[in-house]
Amino acid sequence: MNSRTRAIVLATGLAVLAAVPPVAGLLNQPFYLDLVRRIMIFAIAALSLNLILGYGGMISFGHAAYLGIGAYAVGVLAHYGIDNGFLQWALAIGASALVALVIGAVSIRTSGVYFIMITLAFTQMLYYLGISVEEFGGDDGMRLAAKSQFGLIDLNDGNAFYYLVLAVLVLFLFLGHRLVNSRFGMVIRAARSNEARTRSIGFSPYPYRLAAFVIAGAMCGLAGALLVNHTAYLTPEFMNWTRSGELMFMVILGGTASIAGPVLGAFALLLVEDALSGWTQHWQLILGPLLVLSVLFFRRGLAGLLFGKNE
Amino acid sequence: MNNNLLEVRGLTKSFGALLASDDIDLEVREGETHAIIGPNGAGKTTLISQLAGNLLPDRGRVRFAGEDITALSAPARSHRGFARSFQITSIYRDFTALENVMLAVQAHAGSSFRFWGSARAERALQEPARRVLEEVGLGARTGLPGGNLAHGEQRQLEVAMALATRPRLMLLDEPVAGMGAEETQRMVGLISTLKGGKTIILVEHDMDAVFSLADRVSVLVYGRIVATGTPEEIRTNAEVRRAYLGDEVAA
C-alpha cells in the first residue's frame, strides 16, 4: 500500500472517530461515547509503549506505572483542592518522565528477560505504594474530587472531553511519526535491529534508549491524567500488572512496525472485550484463545493487514 | 616518537581454558596495510574484537595515536577513528542499503538527539552515503533492504558502513569470505584504492588477496603471533611454513 492510500485509511479512521459524539447523540447512546473515549485513552498509552517496545526493542512489562503516576498526579492535586488542569497535567507528565528516568536508568542496563522482570518489579512497587497510602484511599482508591479545570474546555461536557482526547491522540500519532523517522528514531531502531553494528559505527545506545524510555513514560503519564478524568475515580488498579499486560497485547495485536498499529490494537482488544462481556460472563475464556490465534496468524499485527508491510 | 598508529602490548584473552590471545604484541604503522593470517580458530576475530572495543582483554594494553585506549568502548573508539567490518555479516537487514550507510554517516555528523526532522531526507547524510555505496559497487542497489542483498553485496555493504565513518584505521575481518571470483577481485580492487590513505588491518584466508594487498603480514597461531614481516619474508619463513602455510605455498 502506498503512502497515499495509507493517508486515506488514516483520515477515514479519524473521521469515524470524530463522528462518534454526534452519532451517539442521535442514537441517544451515550455509552458509546464513553466506550470510545476510554479506548482512545488506552490507544494513547499503547502508542507510547510501542515507541520503546516496537521501535526500541525494550520489552517493558511495567508501562502501566505511568498511567498510575499520571492519574495520581491529577487525583492527589485535586484531593488537596488544586484543580488547575494545566498544573495537574504538567505534573502528570513531569512526574512520569522523572519516574521513567529512574526506572529506565536502572533497567536499560539489563536486557532480555531481566529487563522485563525489572520493569515489572518497579511497577509492582508503585502499585503496592498506591495500595498502602490510606490518605488516597488505599486499595479502594478514591473519587476524583473534581475534574481538571481548563477554563474554556469543560471536561464535564462529555463531547468536549471526547474531542480533547481525540486531539491528544492525533497529536501523539503525529509526534510519534516524526520521532521514529528522526535521527533519534533511526538510532533507537538501529540499536534494536543490530546492537553490535550500532556500537561499531559509533553510537552508544544507552542514552538514546533512556531518552526514548522517558518520552514514552511522559506520553503515558498524560494518558493517565486523561484516564482518571474519564473514570472520575483514582485507584491503584491503574498500575496493576495485568494492565501492563493489556497494553503489551494492544501493541502486539495491532502491530509494532507502525505508529498507528497499537491504536488499532487498542480498539480491537477493547471492542472485542466489550462485545464478549456483554454476551457471556465467561468472556475471558474466549478472549484468551482469540489473542493467541491473532498473535500466531497476524505476525505483523492488524496494521500489517491493513497497511501492508512498511510504515 | 615513531610512526606507529596502533601499538598492542601483551594482549591476553582467554575463554575458560582456551587462550585465544596469548601475550600479543603488535605494531601497525600509519598508512600500512597489515594482514593477519592464521588457521581457523587461531584467534584472529578475537584479536579484532579487542582492537575494536567489542571485547575486553584480560590483560595488556592498546595504544592508538599515542593514546591509551584499552578501556574505551567500541563507540568511543569509532569516534577516535576505528571502523570494523565483521566476519559474520552484521548489517541492518530491514533498513535499505542507503539507510544502513546513512546511519554510519549520521553517527559522525553532529548530534543525533534530534527528534523532529526526517533523517532520511537529510541531504548531508544521503550524499556521502551514496558516494560510499557507489565506491563499493552498490550504487545500483541503494533502495534494497540489506536483508535482500546477495551475500557478496552484503559483504560490500559491511565495508561501506565501515568506510562511511571516515576512519583512520579499518579493521577488516575476512572481507572476501564466501565471495565469488569476480566479487573478490572487485573487493581487492577497492581495498587497494584505500591503501596508503588509510591504515588497514586485514584478516584474510585468501592468500592471493593477502599477498597482493599487505605491506606486512603477521601470523597468528593458537593465539600467539609467531612471525611478522613483509609478504616475502613470511612466504619464506620456515616456522610459518611449518605452522601454517605449508601446503599452500609448496603447491
Ligand SMILES: Nc1ncnc2c1ncn2[C@@H]1O[C@H](COP(=O)(O)OP(=O)(O)OP(=O)(O)O)[C@@H](O)[C@H]1O
Ligand atoms: N565468545 C567466545 N566464547 C568462547 N570461545 C570463543 C569465543 N569466541 C571465540 N572463541 C574461541 O576462541 C578461538 C578463537 O576464535 P576466533 O573466532 O578468534 O578465531 P579466528 O582466528 O577468527 O577463526 P576463523 O578463521 O575461523 O574465523 C576459537 O577456538 C573459538 O572457538
Ligand SMILES: [Mg+2]
Ligand atoms: Mg574469525
